[in-house]
Amino acid sequence: MSYEYAADITVIGDVADIASRIAGRIPPPPKSDLIKSLSASRLETMTGILESMPVDHHPRYTNSLDFLLQLNAHLNEQHNIVVDTGSHALWVSLFLRLRHRQRYVVSSRLGTMGFSLPAAIAVQLADPAKKTIAICGDGGFAMVGMELSTAVQNRLPVVIIVINNGVLQNVMAQQVVPFGTTLQNPDFVAFAKAFGAEGEVVDGETDVVGVLERALAHREGPFLIDVKVSPALLAPLNKWEVA
Ligand SMILES: Cc1ncc(C[n+]2csc(CCOP(=O)(O)OP(=O)(O)O)c2C)c(N)n1
Numbered sequence: 001m002s003y004e005y006a007a008d009i010t011v012i013g014d015v016a017d018i019a020s021r022i023a024g025r026i027p028p029p030p031k032s033d034l035i036k037s038l039s040a041s042r043l044e045t046m047t048g049i050l051e052s053m054p055v056d057h058h059p060r061y062t063n064s065l066d067f068l069l070q071l072n073a074h075l076n077e078q079h080n081i082v083v084d085t086g087s088h089a090l091w092v093s094l095f096l097r098l099r100h101r102q103r104y105v106v107s108s109r110l111g112t113m114g115f116s117l118p119a120a121i122a123v124q125l126a127d128p129a130k131k132t133i134a135i136c137g138d139g140g141f142a143m144v145g146m147e148l149s150t151a152v153q154n155r156l157p158v159v160i161i162v163i164n165n166g167v168l169q170n171v172m173a174q175q176v177v178p179f180g181t182t183l184q185n186p187d188f189v190a191f192a193k194a195f196g197a198e199g200e201v202v203d204g205e206t207d208v209v210g211v212l213e214r215a216l217a218h219r220e221g222p223f224l225i226d227v228k229v230s231p232a233l234l235a236p237l238n239k240w241e242v243a
């Protein structure tokens with residue numbers, strides 16, 4: 001409460017309960033010029049991103065946008081989604097389409113790297129009828145990868161999507177001279193298999209749909225997808241931060 005800004009009125013309780021009680025008392029906000037300009041600038045930004053995306057596909061890499069567009073087509077109301085912290089989270093917040101009232105769990109302003117795998121384990125335990133999808137960076141996954149052990153022991157069918165760009169990109173993009181932000185990663189699929197989980201790589205030559213179908217159909221335990229992304233592909237908002 002009042003973590004960053006002092007609140008005039010503080011209400012503590014269940015969000016659904018509070019929101020439903022005050023919903024009828026608040027007049028709908030006027031479509032102010034500010035809101036209109038924000039939606040216009042969002043559209044402009046997204047169009048700019050789409051137009052600037054490289055169209056030639058690199059055999060070693062896919063890109064976050066291509067992958068998310070395919071993922072969108074496979075997610076439905078049977079999936080809960082957990083997102084980590086880093087530039088991959090910017091791609092997700094812009095391009096993952098939530099159309100089915102899926103639960104979407106983030107650490108939000110806390111910005112906790114390594115959040116998504118343990119959180120996905122908790123969500124999977126709390127809502128076992130659905131499948132939990134964790135989306136994380138290679139840096140964040142490396143912080144908590146040992147948690148795969150818990151997921152395997154409990155046969156939790158979580159899907160862990162590691163957006164693997166070989167860098168701590170969210171930090172690197174803000175450095176004038178890159179320092180301490182490149183990662184020498186293990187083979188994440190071999191790592192997952194060492195725990196008894198399943199795993200597959202997605203690069204520029206992979207049949208992404210095939211991998212997604214196998215991952216989403218897998219019921220016996222965790223399935224890790226190692227999505228190889230170029231370290232040079234900047235996330236959409238980084239350019240604003242360094243400007
Ligand atoms: C526990 C923790 N340590 C450090 C940070 C600062 N931080 C924010 S994003 C980031 C890099 C994330 O790298 P990665 O997980 O590979 O995601 P990418 O930005 O490459 O998509 C860092 C170090 C943080 N948010 N949380």
Ligand SMILES: [Mg+2]
Nearest residue numbers: 137138167169
């Ligand atoms: Mg990374």
